[in-house]
Amino acid sequence: MSSRALKRLQQQRLEQQAQELEQESDQESIPDSSSKAQNLFDLLNAGDDDNDDDNDNNDAVSEDERPATPPPVERTPSPAKKSKKKNKKKKGKAKEKPMDDLEALDKAIQEAAAERGQQGESSMPATNTHERRQLLSINYRYLDAEAEMKRMFGSRVVNSESRAVGRVIKRSRLTTPKVDWAPYKNQGLHMELIETVNGVQYFAFKHDETYQDAQLQFLNAVAMHDPNALMFLIQVHPYHVDGLLQVSEMAKQSGDWTVAGDCIERALYACERAFHPHFTFGSGTVRLSYQRAENRSFFLAIFRHIQFLTRRGCWRTAFEFNKLLFSLDPDNDPLGALLSMDSFALSAKEYSYLTRMYKNWKTSGKVYPVDMSDLPNFAFTSAVAQFKLDGCPSGDYTDEGSQMLREALVKFPTVLPNLYSKLGESNNQKLPLSDSAPDVYLDLLETLLVERNHELYKEPEILRWLEENAALVASAVEKQPQRQTQVQCELNKEIPLSVCRHIVLSDIQSLLAYLPSSVTNASFNMYDPLPPADSTTGYDINERIRARGGSGNNPAAANNMFDQLIQTLRGASRARQVPADTVNAIRQMIENMGLYGGGQPGDRLPGAFPEDEDVDAERFHDDEANAAGAEEDADVQRELQELMDGVTEEDLEIQRALAETYDRRNNADSHNEQRE
Template sequence: MSSRALRRLKGKQRGQEALDMGSLVPGEEQAAEVEEEEGDSAPQPISNSSNQKAKKNKTQKNLSNIYELICEAENEVEKEDTNAVKPEEKGEEGREKSDSGDTEKRIPQAETGAAKSAAVDKVKKKKKKKKKKTTSGDTQEEAAEDIDALLESMEQLGSLTLQSDGCGVAGSRPVLHVEHRNLNPETELKRYFGARAVLGDQRPRQRQRQFHRSTWMTIPKDTWPRFSRPGISMTLLESRAGLQFFTLEHSRDYQQVQFKFMDAVESMDPNNIVALLQMNPYHIDSLLQLSDVSRIQEDQEMARDLIERALYSFECAFHPLFSLTSGTCRLSYQRSENRALYLALYKHMMFLERRGCPRTALEYCRLLLSLDPDGDPLCMLLLIDFLSLRSREYHFLLRLYQEWEVHRNLSQLPNFAFSVALCHFQLSQQEGAEPQERDTHRDKADQLLQYALIMFPGALMPLLDLCTVQPDAAVSAHAFFGHRSQLGQPPALAELVGLYVGRSHMLWREGGVLFWLEQNVAQVLLRVDSNEPLVEDCLNKRKERYQSPSRNIHRHVILSEIKEATSALPLDVTTQPIMGFDPLPPLDSLVSYSRPERPSVGASNESTLSLFFRSLLPNFNLQGGQRPEDDLEVARAGRELNQEVNRLMVAMRDMLANIQFQEPPREDNPDRDEEEWD
């Protein structure tokens, strides 16, 4: 605090002390002291009853006025004051502020009871010392010491309060820590465009809005139907090793709606789903399915609105102990009731990314990964690096890589191998960093990029192709980066490389990145030509690994809808039916309730398609087998039939494509043709 602010604060403090001491002296003594301070403007002596009331009111405002004096002194440091004011005049000014009875000023919530008592004790000690001191110099020194001690205690208390609330140093938080304010896209949009441009005229309209429950993930809209609990609830299964395991449950009424939804899906008519949603406006699977239909029809606003309505329904059903930010709550993807929450969060995250809110999308990606970090059913590790680079959260990406590399082998994923190198390069280009730090990041970036190019050489040519860059002839003609490297990589690796290149190629178009890539490609070619042992080691790793990708990777590729990755999906995935509300369910799914069997129909009512299947497969039953092994046999036979039909269709398309029609020989006599035509 500056000397000028300290002098002002001392004067106001003396005025406050004079007021407090005057309130403790009854009768004529108080009037005499006040008259001595104020001169001609002193008030008339007051009675004992009014004196007691003033004493009570002024004692209650004692601590708040002290805090106000400190805040005012800090705020006036930067102001230019040409007319110097004496401390006695400032004391009078402070007393007038105290007598004004301003009831709007309050102590901040961060001030606890311990801080209040400590401040009161310091004020009392200061009063006792004031009575003993006679000289003005000693009084000013004591006031300065007390003010400094009070400020120091308040700063210590504020730091302890922040640490207790979990708002301390960011490095002490878990790597998947989620903040509530970052789940709202308006927080990010306000940072870019300002609050006035984002809010607009929303505030007047919020007064007329109907009551909705306060939620973190979505903001209820006036256009939504009136909310009534659809029949979804959350239950705490167990608590183990500091983790809490939850599950979602469906009521009997919701189960009946779910059966009707399955009938509507089998009818292949979206109007049936619309009719079902009109009767049950917060049915989750119907909202997810219609959102996909709206997105295909290029109605992005409706698709996003339906997903937000589903998230609102979920958040209203959360368990009181379920936390979005703690990172200790788990939700198993094996249970069919829980999958809709995963899908709703994923679709909402992708809408946010397309909307231009990558920081908010990154927060939802952390949330999805924290629900099941070991299983990672939607493979958020294939996406979190892209969102971190988009939102320029470089330090978070490096921390995640350092903490998870030991037990997750993140460097074996093409997206992390290239993204971490790009992250170090971006840090080396930041302004304001020290030269030594920038050189360290640049050396690390070169080292990691060269390793990524040696480990995944098949990613270079597709990346340059999507960046519309013509590679050098020495690079394209080299066997290490040529087409042979793309054809020789395993199918699983081709799927991962296509996913990364199709999603992140725009990050490599920024200024200076392609030049940095060109320099490191030249260094890699020198290392390959010199037959370094690392090149042979990476070749053996590519042959041994990436043979059979997991089911969650296929699920992520299907949800991403990136054509460079979907074209690399195996045949057994593309030939089976994929439902938008539950793509590729786990093979070890846990089903809490099953769809009731339909009444059997006679042979006379069997459809033509059923008779056709029965002629091909004598054991085919339209209603399914009576035993589990019969159901498995029917499912296996159905898959084989599906594959045979697909092969037949491919053969028919090839045959029709190769058919060439020959025109009959035409004679030179046109009159004869006209006669024959007549």
């Protein structure tokens, strides 16, 4: 029981005592009725003045969550029909009850204090202290990348391109919506509040049936490695988050960084439009579980957005988004945001934040060391930050930043030669024990530190500071070696899965060699890399498949595909209405492809889910028939794509093309039957 709850309980009991004493006073007729009654809650608050500071760590984020102070107790006349006999029985007990209640409260307070003492002795940190909330809070002002670019280059340069005039777009904190985006329409993505524990609210994204159907189409397109089907899905569902993540990855691989970044921004916009009203992500008290499959898209969208921000040099914005990513699940850190927090803080010149994080943040000790001083990246970068805050002093290096650097060099001596090598320095300065190979997890963290932060050590004053402090600690390392041989955490036998995700997503080629064989031998998709083993979802995907008929071979699926195709044709031709003849021709083509039932497996639209009896059935009798069926499916897919690309306002001869397609298909079927 928290001290706030105990205080509330004590107030309620004192209020009850006051009412009972007033009933007695009415019976006994107190002579001095003109004297003002003393407010018992004033006494209670007076006794708690010294404890206000101690209770700050248990407060919630918002002042609105503080319990309201009860009004002063006023005298109210007791009912006239009260039993005198009953009041006389209460009279004798009323004098003893306050003392008993206070003793009970004291006992409860002592028990609560004992529980807090036991918790303080454990390695688990408090989950909602004032300091942790401050470190996890987000400044909305610095989430705008365009505003940061204006601060760097000036508004005239950034606004050189004329702003398009168009429809009004809903304001967003995470991104800047563009006028050329499709109008947002909620397609079934929502967020729900799961629970509230110790002032921390746990949320989860939720898919309704419409979004679940789109998710099935997305999974089908990914399974078939069909980029055309994926692009078709995005045209129909322009704010499908997983689809946007996958298209962004495709665009990035092809070198189109503009499209890749635009897809990520649209994904963030879609997630923000689905936020719960109480999901105040800037407070540092809202959480999302990475275990929930629907939540992972938001994590990945933030991570990818950070990468695009760094390409633009928006370090302050990237730093705020990195804090946001970390605050969603700081205990587990599923995407390794803590491994890049220090680098972004230094690049954004947030030296004070970095030193506060170094001194005050405590982890659970599962994936990372409990103290930040035992994490290589924080040990070195926090020393640089403190050195900057101290004004880059020179001389005997007795400042706090130099002391922090020497402690880091003693713990992690291998970093120094690796850093010199990365900088291209000819300095052969080494520390004792720096040649021995550390633990693989520790080696990975040290290599990640060098890869991310070596540019910061190119400043002449920083490099000179590093060299001179390394010379000072050389003898100390040799006499009293305190080098860490492994990461001081529970999961240090191999690289944790969350760190593996960070390496896979970071696109640092030199780090891929550290991935264990369990990761390199596994197959995974970039829209959900290395999902947790205990992954959960709000709905059963297989049940949803069965609810839709088990495959694409049913009238409901055909009608859905038909409506989507018509919608796409309208968007492609920019016509208000597709001609009725064209609509009928397309419907006839879909019917002939077997989507309304009775068709053979080879007649289905590419991506349809197979029925149970199709799994055991023998589809092809020999290699020749197998090749013919594969070629036939490819022709159908190619013709559909040509159909979608070719329809314009002037081109209304689609009936002839469909008729030719239908004839070719019938001839091919007849030819196959004759050969069989």
